[in-house]
Amino acid sequence: MTRTAAGRGHAVVLGAGIAGLLSARVLSGAFDGVTIVERDGDTTVGLVRRGVPQGAHLHGLLDGGRRIIEELHPGLTDELVAAGAADGEPLRDTSWYLHGRRLHATSTGLRSVLSTRPLLEQVLRARTAALPGVAFAPPATAVGLVRGPHGAVGGVRVRRATGEQTIDARLVVDASGRSSRLPAWLTTLGEPAPVEDRVDVDLAYATRLYRRRTDQLGGRLSVIVSTIPRSRGGGALAVEGDRWQVTLAGILGDAPPADAAGFTAWAATLPVPDIAELIADAEPVTDPVPFRFRGSRWRRYDRLPAPAAGVVAIGDAVCSVNPLYAQGMSLAAQQALVLREWLAAPGPLDAGSYYRALAPVCRRVWDIATRSDLALPEVDGTRPLLARVLDTYVRRVQLAAHRSPAVARAFLRVANLVDPPAALLAPAVLAAVLRPGATAPLPAARDHAGTRAR
Ligand SMILES: Cc1cc2nc3c(=O)[nH]c(=O)nc-3n(C[C@H](O)[C@H](O)[C@H](O)COP(=O)(O)OP(=O)(O)OC[C@H]3O[C@@H](n4cnc5c(N)ncnc54)[C@H](O)[C@@H]3O)c2cc1C
Structure with missing residues (x-):
């Protein structure tokens, strides 16, 4: 598939979760039309959809993700707040406990906008529906891919109660989440499928x-x-x-x-x-x-020497990490920016270059989530020496963040995917972490939210 300045044809997005809605936003400028295929019907306020059962559970939006969503949809943060989302400063308005002690209640320059997942999705979906050229197909389940005239993937087969239909597309974006069937569909077409890290x-x-x-x-x-x-x-x-x-x-x-x-x-x-x-x-x-x-899953499309043309995956369909670190929606937002850059670059739309650009973005959240999990001896996985040394340092950072505002700020900005992990090695942070007594435990109960506010 080659790019032309105009007449890019039609793109199809599979799934109207966070990754699908943000994909539609970046595709809308690059294609003549974008169709979103979602198996669930329209959402109602406060209703958790069948296709997103995790939506009933705490969904913290990291500030790294919120900033990207705000860039893609200016004013969306204010809309969320107007709809009832709470709005605060993460360490000042939250009691954040790690190792049983509260992180220092300092300012971070971050914003914490708290809502349920259904509210975020509802606001995002309304914005997406208003984009020029973007349409939601009547509810349908994607069940496979079809080839186009030049051998690349050229569309998707969808199923409704009334029967099956093919929707042609110059590009199919699979945002169908963790249970994505894309690897099986690629195998059916005789295309290579990715291995999975777990x-x-x-x-x-x-x-x-x-x-x-x-x-x-x-x-x-x-x-x-x-x-x-x-x-x-x-x-x-x-x-x-x-x-x-x-x-x-x-x-x-x-x-x-x-x-x-x-x-x-x-x-x-x-x-x-x-x-x-x-x-x-x-x-x-x-x-x-x-x-x-x-557990966490990373489908390694980036390791395929020649991934199929005409289709790419995004969001949990590629990389789904332990939700305890609240990274999934922000990762989807970061991936949407990768998709936007890929679409804007000159030359043919090569899926391999998209996945290569996506890999470091996935790597960062994958490492944050899985390295914390691998600190537990019961969790299966490899623990390279360098990673173990870094883990020891990060543990000291977490302990020092109880006493030191500078360390707490640096830690939270990295955890919010706003600053890179290397920020934890900045000289001021390093000095505060390595200072004698920096990691000595605070007295218990001194800092409980209900009893003593700082
Ligand atoms: C318990 C839990 C808690 C979480 N907490 C957080 C958190 O605090 N913060 C955070 O950022 N992230 C959190 N996440 C992760 C977050 O939910 C996802 O990472 C994020 O929503 C991105 O997912 P997605 O859009 O790729 O997929 P999803 O949100 O799962 O959406 C996939 C969509 O595709 C549709 N679909 C699936 N198959 C088909 C098909 N064949 N045809 C048509 N449609 C289809 C589904 O109906 C669904 O709408 C949590 C996840 C879990 C499991």
Whole structure:
């Protein structure tokens, strides 16, 4: 397929999740028309879709992702806030606990906009529907690919209750998520399919919504209790509709119960009491909902010597990481920028060059998520020497972030995918981390959100 200044033809996006909606945004300027194929019908406010069951659970939007989404859709952050999303500074308005102690409550220059996943998707979907040349097909399930006249992939087969249909496309973008069937479809066409990297953690979530009063949680907008260093953690976020979204999380098979009494009792076993205290004082508005996540998956399209022409994958369909680090939507946003650059570059649209540009973007979030998981001896995977040395340093960074505002700021900016990991090695951060006593534990309970605000 070659690029021409005009008459680029038609592109099809499979899936209207975050990756699909952002793909449609960058494709809309580059193709004459863009059709989004989604198996679920239109979303309603607050309704969790069948195709996105993870949407019932805490979905933190990292500031790195929010900034990209804002660039692609100026004003979207304000729209989210107008729709009821909470808006704050991550360390000041959140009690963030790692290793059972609160990170220093300093300013970071980051913005934390808190909503449920359905609200974010609803706002993004409305923006996408208003883009010139973008159309949502009537609900349909993509079931395979077809070849075009020049041997490249030239369209997609879709199925509805009324039968099957082919939609022709110069480019198919697979944004159908973690359960993407693209590798199998490529095999059916006789094209090479990717190998998959995996790191299993056997993560389990349970989530419940509560009525919110602003005097709860010491006036803060959220609390995050990391599973680092052991298996149990959780989060409570102020979300639209004056509600708390409370998610409990356990790894290595340590699953939070999905019955009301068990949920409350499990919350009381976390290393800090904030979440248990909050839910003891809040009225539930839903029952707990469970979710299982086996582990991180990276389909290595970048390793194929000659990936099929006419189709590319994006979002969880390529790289789906442990959600404890809240990176998935931001990774999808970063990938959308890679797609935009690829579309804008001169020369033929070569899928290989797209995947090569995507690989370092995936690598960064993959390393953040899987290196934390591999710190647990029970998790299977290779642990190269250099990675182990860096892990030891990152652990010191996390401990030093309890006392040092400079370290806390640097750590959170990297965790939010705003600054590169190398920022943790900046001289001021290095000096603060290596200072004697920098990693000595703070006294317990000194910093709990409800008892002592800093
Ligand atoms: C429990 C959990 C919690 C998470 N928490 C966070 C978080 O805090 N922060 C964060 O940034 N990320 C989080 N994530 C990750 C986040 O959900 C995804 O990474 C992000 O939504 C990008 O996914 P996607 O758009 O690629 O796929 P999805 O959001 O899964 O969307 C895929 C879409 O494709 C559709 N589809 C699938 N197959 C077909 C087909 N054959 N035909 C037509 N349509 C199809 C589906 O219906 C769906 O709409 C979490 C994930 C999980 C599992």
